[in-house]
Amino acid sequence: MNSIVFLIVIPLIAAFLSLFLGKNDKILAYIVTLFNIIFSILILFSGKIPFNVAIGGWRAPYGINYAVTDLTIFFLVLVNVAALLALTSVREIMEYQFYSFYFVLLSSTNGIVLTGDLFNFFLFIELSTFAVAGLISYKRDRLSTGAALKYLILSSTASIFSLAAIGLIYKTLGTLNFADIANKVNNLNEASLSLILILYISSLLVELKIFPFNMWVVKAYEASKTSVNLFIHGMLGTAGIYGVLRILLMVFSKETGKLTLSGNLSSILMLFAFVTVIIGEIGALTEKNMKKILAFSSMAQLGIVLFGISLGSFDALKGVLYIVISNYLAKFVMFLTVNEFSKVSGSTNYLDMKGLGRRYPVLAISFTISALSLMGIPFFAGFWGKISIIGNAVFSGKLELIGAVLILIASVIEGVYYLRISHTFFSQGHEREGRISRVYCLLPMILALVILFIGINPDSFENIISILLDEIKSPEKYIKLILSLK
């Protein structure tokens, strides 16, 4: 299966081709994205998973390798489907810069998910930084240029520190391969592991929008187009979650599949998660601009994800995967709905969208379903996530108990601002000129139905999650696969 490299190379070639194709860029974007989706689904059903590809024929610890396992293919499909869904929100004719950066982002997010080498991972993170900064600044107005510059400065500073961590790992363990590090990590003493993780986690937390590194998020979401918001949320955010799962739980973990940081570090990570949740929810409560509300809300959801990961139990991880998938689907529905409504009302303030829910009930109801799912109301997808995280946190310790209470309070705050918005949609409004085509209502409706289906019938999704958890539980299989040990 050497052809796995096509997932990264073909978008990169397309990034150069798009400079010359002019108005045909859109067709090229659809073709390449569809190719990526079909290719990853073909791999999913080829029955060869898990397999390992050594680039250039150099065996794993010496060369760079791409590994495809269950966890990888799950996130690979999520990232590529996110790319297609986000492309559907591009209506107007975009210039070649937009598509060129889009292809670079597609290639780098695929690379983040596929790679099995720490330095390669760092390179793809850097590449995605350029692409996202370029996409944010696409509008060329004051707000977007400032937001892009701030994101670029923040994330390059963070990635410089992660480069230092890579150097330290090479100095101490003599390897940069994920599997080889996981194999040797027990030889590291506590102090060097903590230093490496402190330096390394920072660059991951920038992509994950966690508290001290998240001041770029709101500006970037507000300044960019809806499609770019969806790229950041669906592709970069999902790849970041994959990075955290793989690196924290499977590479730098001394116990199988658990977050084994020394006591203080894991409490600090948990505190970051709390502060992120609080800032996200309170920020969203006070905002009127829909894009800012959604940015704050996705920050809060990722805070819950980090909290679930730092709990260090497999039931909580199950919850984390539910939250990932429910947040993934719900934000798509919400951004697409807001995109349509803001085109009709002419602004992103939700008070201007009064009465639109009566004219377009499908969109407004889909929005309400995803809001209920994010809040964690029973029989929606988010409920199963929140219940396993909270259920685990309550009995774990004092700090965890505080976290559980915080998440419950956060759910109430979420309820207040999301249901306020839904109520505004359905209240009496004045007549408007613009019209929304029925076709555009279809996609949010389908995604909302998926949320409902997972919520009512969690067993259907439980199987997939248990396969993923099996992989996280046994990193020695991953090590054996890549190093081909007997």
Added chain:
Amino acid sequence: MAQLFILSSISLLFIGLFGVLTRKNIVKILIALNIMETGINLLLVAFGYVENGIVPILTSNESIMNLTKMVDPVPQALVLTSIVIGLGTTAFSLALAIRYRYNHNSLSIRASEEEEGVNI
């Protein structure tokens, strides 16, 4: 000697960090970022440094005997790649800085906040 390298690289790193955190001018921030990158590159090279080491190239059959004397080539490869990335970052952010100057008529990183009325 290796200690000297590591010491100077760490000090470069912190000089750069100080610059990034305290300067307002975007060009100065980018210069500070470059100083940080130089520090890290020096650190990586220092990790592969061997006292009185030789070039890690096998020139003849006998040179395999000097394997322990050779400096580690992997950090050098990493440094080459990271120099290229640093070049890309600098070029791209300078291009953004030019557009920032056109939009805000200022190179201060706080220009956008000051106009929105945020007190810092």
